[in-house]
Amino acid sequence: MPVLSDKTRQSAVALGVLALALGLGWGAADISSEAGYAGVGPNFLPWLVAGGLAVVAVFLGFEAFTGGFRDMPDPQALDAPPVSAPCWSGFVWMSGGLLLNAALITRIGFVFSCALCFACAAHGLRQAQSGARQGLRSWWVDGAIGLLIAAPVYWMFTKFLAISLPGLTQSGWL
Amino acid sequence: MDILNQLMQGFATAGTPINLLWAFVGCALGTAVGVLPGIGPATAVAMLLPITSQVNATASMIFFAGIYYGAMYGGSTTSILLNTPGETASMVTAMEGNKMAKSGRAGAALATAAIGSFVAGTIATLMVTLFAPVVAEYAVRLGPPEYFCLMLLALTTVSAVLGQSTVRGLASLFVGLAIGLIGMDQITGQARYTGGVPELLDGVEIVLVAVGLFAVAEALHAVLFEGASHDSQNKLSRVSMTASDWRRSLPAWLRGTAIGAPFGCIPAGGTEIPTFLSYAVEKKLAKGEHQAEFGKKGAIEGVAGPEAANNATVTTALIPLLTLGIPVSNTTAILLGAFQNYGIQPGPQLFTNSAALVWALIASLYIGNVMLLVLNLPLVGLWVKLLKVPKPQLYAGILIFATVGAYGMRQSAFDLVLLYAIGVLGLVMRRFDFPTAPVVVGMILGPLAEAQLRNALSIGEGKWTVFLERPMSLALLGVVLTVLVLPRLLKKRG
Numbered sequence: 329m330p331v332l333s334d335k336t337r338q339s340a341v342a343l344g345v346l347a348l349a350l351g352l353g354w355g356a357a358d359i360s361s362e363a364g365y366a367g368v369g370p371n372f373l374p375w376l377v378a379g380g381l382a383v384v385a386v387f388l389g390f391e392a393f394t395g396g397f398r399d400m401p402d403p404q405a406l407d408a409p410p411v412s413a414p415c416w417s418g419f420v421w422m423s424g425g426l427l428l429n430a431a432l433i434t435r436i437g438f439v440f441s442c443a444l445c446f447a448c449a450a451h452g453l454r455q456a457q458s459g460a461r462q463g464l465r466s467w468w469v470d471g472a473i474g475l476l477i478a479a480p481v482y483w484m485f486t487k488f489l490a491i492s493l494p495g496l497t498q499s500g501w502l
Numbered sequence: 503m504d505i506l507n508q509l510m511q512g513f514a515t516a517g518t519p520i521n522l523l524w525a526f527v528g529c530a531l532g533t534a535v536g537v538l539p540g541i542g543p544a545t546a547v548a549m550l551l552p553i554t555s556q557v558n559a560t561a562s563m564i565f566f567a568g569i570y571y572g573a574m575y576g577g578s579t580t581s582i583l584l585n586t587p588g589e590t591a592s593m594v595t596a597m598e599g600n601k602m603a604k605s606g607r608a609g610a611a612l613a614t615a616a617i618g619s620f621v622a623g624t625i626a627t628l629m630v631t632l633f634a635p636v637v638a639e640y641a642v643r644l645g646p647p648e649y650f651c652l653m654l655l656a657l658t659t660v661s662a663v664l665g666q667s668t669v670r671g672l673a674s675l676f677v678g679l680a681i682g683l684i685g686m687d688q689i690t691g692q693a694r695y696t697g698g699v700p701e702l703l704d705g706v707e708i709v710l711v712a713v714g715l716f717a718v719a720e721a722l723h724a725v726l727f728e729g730a731s732h733d734s735q736n737k738l739s740r741v742s743m744t745a746s747d748w749r750r751s752l753p754a755w756l757r758g759t760a761i762g763a764p765f766g767c768i769p770a771g772g773t774e775i776p777t778f779l780s781y782a783v784e785k786k787l788a789k790g791e792h793q794a795e796f797g798k799k800g801a802i803e804g805v806a807g808p809e810a811a812n813n814a815t816v817t818t819a820l821i822p823l824l825t826l827g828i829p830v831s832n833t834t835a836i837l838l839g840a841f842q843n844y845g846i847q848p849g850p851q852l853f854t855n856s857a858a859l860v861w862a863l864i865a866s867l868y869i870g871n872v873m874l875l876v877l878n879l880p881l882v883g884l885w886v887k888l889l890k891v892p893k894p895q896l897y898a899g900i901l902i903f904a905t906v907g908a909y910g911m912r913q914s915a916f917d918l919v920l921l922y923a924i925g926v927l928g929l930v931m932r933r934f935d936f937p938t939a940p941v942v943v944g945m946i947l948g949p950l951a952e953a954q955l956r957n958a959l960s961i962g963e964g965k966w967t968v969f970l971e972r973p974m975s976l977a978l979l980g981v982v983l984t985v986l987v988l989p990r991l992l993k994k995r996g
Contacts, residue, residue, distance in 0.1 A: 341934050345673055352680055355695050362690065367964030370687040373952045374694060377679045384673045391669065399666040400935050418725040422901075423922070426718070429905060430918035442905055446898045449721065453894035456729030470898070477899050481906060490556045491910045 338392035342385050349381035421452030437496030439478045446474030509631060512861030516869055521564055525866050528565040529873045532572020537580050537885045540720045541900055543573035544832035544942070547840070548712035549907030554843040560859050564866040566840055570833055571623065571870050574813055575878045578615040579885055582608060582805070583736050594777040594808040601800030603736035613743045614751045614806045616878040620871055622759040622810035626817035627867045629763055630824075634853070634864075638825040641850035646957035647969050649826075651978035653951040655985070656769040656828050661940035663985050664772040670936045678944025681706050688953050701914065708839040709911045711945055712832070714921045715938050717904045719928025721897040726929070728893075735889060741882055743802075750792065751806040754784055758810030765811075766818030769828045773815045780811035817867065824848050824860060828947065832939050835946045 356374035391397050425448025433441040447470040454462060479502075485491045486500065496502050515521065535546040547566050554562055582599035595615060602611040644652075661675035662668045684695045685705030696702040743751065758780045765776040784803040785796050795801035822828045827848040829835035841848050846856055853860055878885070891899075908921040931938060962968025969975050 338934065341930065344930075348677070348680070352695075359694055360690075360692060367959045367962075367966075368956060370690050370692045370694060372956075373679070373948070374683055377676050377683065380672065381676045381680070384669055384676060387669045388673065397667065397670070397934065401666070414726050415729050416726070418729065419722065422722060422725045425898075426901065426922045426925070427919065429901075430915050430922065433905070433909065433918065434915050438905075438909075442902045445905070446902055449725070449898035449901050450894040452725045453729075453897055456725045457894065470895075473895060474898070474902070478902055481902060485552075485906055485910060489553050491552050491906075492913060493906065493910060494913075 334396050335392055338397055339389060342388035342392050345381055345388060346385035349378050349385055352378035352381065415456035418452035418454075418456035421455065422449045425449045425452070434494045437502060438493040439475065439482050439502055440496060442478040442481075443471055443474030446477065447471045450474075505631065505635060508857060508861045509865060511858070512863075512865035513868075515560060515858060515862035516564060516865040521561055521862070521866070522869070524561045524565040525568045525870050526873055528568020529572040529870050529877060532569035532574075533576035533579075533874065533877055533885055534572075534888060535569065536573035536576020536578075537888045538576075538891070538896065539580060539584070540724065540897060541717060542577075542833075543570050544712060544836055545716040545720075545900075546573070547833060547836050548709050549717070549903050551707075551709045551836070551840060551843065552907060552910035554840055559844045559846065559856075560862050562840065563837075563859065563863050566837055567863055567866055568870050568873075570816070570837065571867065572874055572877075573833075574623075574816055575616060575619050575874045576885060578619070578805075578809055579612060579878070579882060580889065582611045582615065583738065583886060584734075584889060593774075594781045595805055595812070597781070598796065598800045598802075598804030600736070601798065602802065602805065603800070605799045606737070606739055607800065607802075608736050609739035609741040610743050610747050610802060611800070611805050612738075612882055613741050613879065614747065614755075614802050615809045616875060616882070617743075618751065618755040618758065618806045618810040619813040619878075620875045621755045622762065622813040623817055623871045623874075624868065625759050626763050626766070626814040627864065627871065629818055630820055630867070631864055633767070634821050634825050634860075637821060638850045638853040641825050644850075644974070645972070646954045646961060647972050647975040648978065650951060650954040650958050651969065651975045651982065652769055652826060652828055653947055653954060655978060655982050656822075656830050657940075657944060657947060657951065658982050659769075659985055660772070660830060660943045661937070663989060664774065664939075665937040666935060670934070671940055674931065674936050674938065674940035675944045678941035679948040681711060681941070682945040682948035688949060689956055701912070701916075705949075706920075706945075707908075707911050707917070708836060708942070708946065709907045710917055710921055711924055712836055712942055713904045713907050714924025715928035715931070715941060716832075717900050718921060718925025719932055721901055722925055722929045723932050724893065724897050727933075738883065738886055741879060747802055750802050754803040754806035755810040757783060757787075758807035758812075759814040761807075762811030762814030763818045766815040767821050769822045769826065769830050772831070773812050776811040776815045777808040780807040783807065820867075824852055824863075825850060827852075827950065829943060832942050835939075835943045838946055 352374060356371050356378055359371035359374055361369040361371045425445040428448065429441050429445035432444065447467060450470045451462065451467065454466070482493055486493055516525065531546065532543060535541045535543060546569050578595050578599070581596035582603050599611045599615065602608065657675060661671040665671045684702055686692070686703050687694055693703060761780045761783065762776040781804055784807040785793070788796065788801060788803055792801055792803065796804055819830055819834055822830060823834045823838060827838065829838045838848060846852070904921065905918065908917050928938065958968055959966070969979060
């Protein structure tokens with residue numbers, strides 16, 4: 329993946345904000361302006377927010393092109409947290425875990441779905457830390473720890489607090 | 503002695519075994535999330551918001567207040583012992599606390615932080631007890647124009663004044679306001695930005711936004727950018743203070759409280775200013791060898807003062823929350839959301855309509871402070887063990903709790919996809935240094951402010967001049983302008 333310059337990335341953020349502003353404006357056009365006694369109707373704040381975002385987007389774009397966003401934290405400062413090169417493979421693992429969780433939670437139940445998410449996320453984080461390849465064993469360990477966290481959480485919330493979370497079986501324990 | 507009477511009744515409610523248990527669990531959980539990096543009180547309360555559908559209002563507010571409070575105690579432990587800057591609230595504590603810990607005085611730093619938090623928290627709770635009913639009585643007389651101006655002040659300060667960049671703060675605020683727009687318009691009942699999805703008529707859940715922006719974004723940031731960072735930990739020494747430590751800490755606690763408490767009362771938010779101010783004052787007042795310790799060996803005043811200021815601000819921030827219904831931080835915004843889940847709207851009427859709840863909550867603050875002192879002084883070694891949890895398991899575990907919060911609210915798997923999307927948004931915001939507090943405060947305060955604005959204009963028969971004709975609202979608009987302009991002028995001159 330080519331390294332993008334700060335200017336490109338910050339311009340992209342400004343464009344994103346502009347797109348959001350346009351989207352909000354487009355939506356605001358559909359909202360009635362019927363004001364009653366108030367003088368401003370339900371479409372007032374949507375237009376205000378859309379307009380505000382558009383102005384902010386212009387400012388952000390201007391900053392991006394004239395030396396970058398202002399007042400950013402100094403990465404060279406002594407107390408700044410160390411930032412390492414982005415670890416995209418770890419990011420993909422964690423994202424995958426979260427999205428798998430969304431896809432599977434109603435099918436295989438909260439406990440197993442969350443344990444899987446835990447294992448994927450932990451795998452990604454470990455990859456980010458060491459970069460080394462991890463054996464099959466660490467998967468088993470992570471999965472087991474995930475189960476050990478998810479199961480008591482599930483019981484606590486469903487049994488004591490009566491919050492319904494999906495289970496795999498009807499027993500209410502898994 | 504009406505207040506005393508009601509407070510006693512509050513103690514009676516808060517003192518039942520079951521409510522004491524809620525307070526204790528809240529304090530313990532709060533300390534834990536305060537100690538653990540990557541999760542704070544706002545996230546913890548947000549994740550637990552689903553319990554509002556099952557637990558009664560008094561118990562859950564006591565529980566949430568315990569978390570809110572406990573996290574302040576726990577946060578200082580981490581910032582003293584861990585050599586990484588934590589959240590802004592404890593950043594100042596970290597400056598001197600870290601130095602003290604490095605020169606083998608971690609125990610004294612922890613002790614002065616905990617006792618200082620207790621002293622400041624108790625004095626500030628006393629202020630809440632005495633002043634909140636007075637403010638509420640006065641606030642009853644405020645009309646929609648004044649309310650709108652107060653909310654405008656809160657929104658302005660949280661986005662444009664605090665934080666690094668006004669442009670980025672405003673961007674965050676507008677994003678928050680936009681999220682708040684989704685759903686049914688409160689006055690006309692018209693659907694806005696729902697895209698025909700019936701679930702969106704009730705609006706976007708606070709849980710999703712808060713947990714996504716804080717917990718999921720934090721985990722994604724950790725995996726993407728923080729791989730190589732290794733935390734080093736300072737050694738814990740015996741938690742006690744010498745006579746000289748006491749002599750130096752006590753005035754610092756009181757000064758810190760005096761600086762911090764007023765900042766919480768005004769709807770302007772943020773603990774950064776009072777803690778930095780307190781630090782500057784302590785550094786200035788210190789003499790001789792004590793002053794030489796600042797920034798070198800670590801001066802105990804530099805921990806005691808800011809830590810007290812922090813707790814005092816956080817506690818008195820409950821005054822605007824309870825009496826005006828105006829939140830000024832992430833956590834108070836989410837507490838407001840918790841009230842709303844019960845159909846309770848904090849504001850001047852709260853003290854008459856839900857008197858039992860409010861006074862039980864205030865009483866539980868006193869109780870919680872005592873519990874936290876015990877939890878954090880003799881038992882501090884226990885919490886320090888939490889710092890040993892390895893990062894992969896810590897963040898992966900946080901994601902499990904995030905799932906509970908997001909899914910438990912509405913039982914919708916789609917919400918988990920939305921949670922991830924908001925997490926990615928939070929990651930981008932963090933990467934480019936956009937503040938998150940304006941999003942949460944804007945999302946919750948936005949709809950309330952809009953309703954007040956439209957009611958105000960109704961009163962003024964559609965004329966905007968209504969805001970200028972009423973002295974109170976005119977004065978408030980003046981304050982808004984001042985906080986916007988003054989820092990810029992000072993910056994130009996300085």
